Amino acid sequence: MEPLTIGLLLSVVSVVLYMLVSNKHAPYRLPPGPRGVHSLRVLLDAMLSGKLHLEAENWAKQYGEVVLCKVPGRNIVFLNSSRAIREVYSSKDREHVTNDRPHTFSGWFTMHRYSDVILGSPTDPRWTKLRKLFHSSIRFYGDGVERFESTVQIELRRLTERVLATETVTSPSEHAQSRGGIVERELNMSDLTSYSLLCVLSVLLTGECPEPDADVVQRIKKFDRDVNILFNPSTDGMMTALPFLRHLPGYYRNVCRNVERSRADLMDTLFTEAKQTRQPGQPRGIVDVLLEEQDKAQGDWLTDTHIQCVIMDTVITAYLTSRETLLDLFLYLQHLPEVTRKIQAEVDHSIGDRMPRIEDKSNLPYTEAVILEVLRHSSFIPLGVPHECREAIVYNEMTIPKGSLLFANTWVCHQDPNAFEDPTDFRPERFLDDSGRLILATNPLRQNLLSFGAGKRACPGENFARTRVFLYVTTLLQKFDILPPVKHELLPLQRDSWDSGAMLHLKPYHCVLRNRV
Numbered sequence: 001m002e003p004l005t006i007g008l009l010l011s012v013v014s015v016v017l018y019m020l021v022s023n024k025h026a027p028y029r030l031p032p033g034p035r036g037v038h039s040l041r042v043l044l045d046a047m048l049s050g051k052l053h054l055e056a057e058n059w060a061k062q063y064g065e066v067v068l069c070k071v072p073g074r075n076i077v078f079l080n081s082s083r084a085i086r087e088v089y090s091s092k093d094r095e096h097v098t099n100d101r102p103h104t105f106s107g108w109f110t111m112h113r114y115s116d117v118i119l120g121s122p123t124d125p126r127w128t129k130l131r132k133l134f135h136s137s138i139r140f141y142g143d144g145v146e147r148f149e150s151t152v153q154i155e156l157r158r159l160t161e162r163v164l165a166t167e168t169v170t171s172p173s174e175h176a177q178s179r180g181g182i183v184e185r186e187l188n189m190s191d192l193t194s195y196s197l198l199c200v201l202s203v204l205l206t207g208e209c210p211e212p213d214a215d216v217v218q219r220i221k222k223f224d225r226d227v228n229i230l231f232n233p234s235t236d237g238m239m240t241a242l243p244f245l246r247h248l249p250g251y252y253r254n255v256c257r258n259v260e261r262s263r264a265d266l267m268d269t270l271f272t273e274a275k276q277t278r279q280p281g282q283p284r285g286i287v288d289v290l291l292e293e294q295d296k297a298q299g300d301w302l303t304d305t306h307i308q309c310v311i312m313d314t315v316i317t318a319y320l321t322s323r324e325t326l327l328d329l330f331l332y333l334q335h336l337p338e339v340t341r342k343i344q345a346e347v348d349h350s351i352g353d354r355m356p357r358i359e360d361k362s363n364l365p366y367t368e369a370v371i372l373e374v375l376r377h378s379s380f381i382p383l384g385v386p387h388e389c390r391e392a393i394v395y396n397e398m399t400i401p402k403g404s405l406l407f408a409n410t411w412v413c414h415q416d417p418n419a420f421e422d423p424t425d426f427r428p429e430r431f432l433d434d435s436g437r438l439i440l441a442t443n444p445l446r447q448n449l450l451s452f453g454a455g456k457r458a459c460p461g462e463n464f465a466r467t468r469v470f471l472y473v474t475t476l477l478q479k480f481d482i483l484p485p486v487k488h489e490l491l492p493l494q495r496d497s498w499d500s501g502a503m504l505h506l507k508p509y510h511c512v513l514r515n516r517v
Helices: 003-022 036-049 052-063 082-090 105-110 125-140 146-168 189-206 215-231 233-241 243-247 251-277 286-296 304-335 337-350 358-363 365-378 462-479
Strands: 066-071 074-079 175-179 182-188 393-395 398-400 405-408 480-483 510-515
Touching (some): 082 393, 125 286, 189 215, 189 251, 189 304, 233 243, 233 251, 243 251, 304 462, 304 480, 337 365
């Protein structure tokens, strides 16, 4: 028998023995959940298929608000209500032990041993400084800042021009035609939004807007693809359990090498070039802001590696979430023309023909409500970013053991009829009060919306992301009607239209953009 085969058999035997021993009665009350070898197989199958959120949904229906699944060496806990998530992550007596990140190979490998904000540990004194720096960098282009608004508006003008220029395109995948003087064109929305958002991201980071075939655009796309493969739960789970696989010929070594290469190429473009060409005191973008802070920093806490990791955090948070939100929103609009008309009526009444601005948000409550409802209804980050419980805690008379992996199950929370009336319905009005104004963020209903997380690990760029989506939606709907495709199938609003994984990615689709008269 081959040594590798013997080793795998011994591993399986060890797993089975561990599961049998760990099922002994615990001295305290654990949360309910699946137990035994069968549950381990179900869990592994769900992770390998990228459908852990769907299995967690089944467990939530069976076991309730908090579910614990025991696997070798780890307790996995799913928090299935907004109340449980906020109390476990945010309450004063728990937040100091529930906001660590678990050790994962993908985070350790990609972010240079957790030298970033998203995956770094709050117990590391440098993490607090780095998080504050991340916040201040975002504020350089933050919500309400003229520089940020101007950057997005410039790109939106270019985006509008690119759409209008497709009137002469007659390729099979894109077409433009005139019907009764009204011009229509059928476009791939993924391509359209991706390049546009990458332009904004490049300007925010470096102060420069790239051409469509520029290195920075292709390098961000490749980094995104390669990191998504490594962070996929099936790949990451195997690498976390068996990190030596990165040294052995085959799939896992290739995945790691691809990430190393794409990360190095991205840093050459976004970091090295910026460092070589910057003028002190004249920041062009976030990278220059970080480099100026490095000049001021005392000691060695802010290294080039830390800055590079903050850049990667920005790429991940500023590009991926905005792209998915926009793609989801425009797909919903194809299916719900009455929602499109209501947004356009609001834009026409409050903005008219001028360029939409950030300050218009307060006068377009329905548009804001649509964005919130898309985030709720799609829940494209279904289990959030996992936390780790540093010490045992008690919630609702149940003990969550030390070292437990915690998942905020927003997939279930956002479909909870106790939190949202008729949750399967797409109803933006749920986020409006009786006078038609957007309900406050402190409203209990808004508190049930957890798309950006909760507690000290909540996404620091929530306003940044929602504001950018707002400007895109209002600008495009001011100029165009969004209609179902003619030459392509209309992607249905059903679960298999999204590719599964840690983040649910909408499959590529086309739609018709028709000039408004």
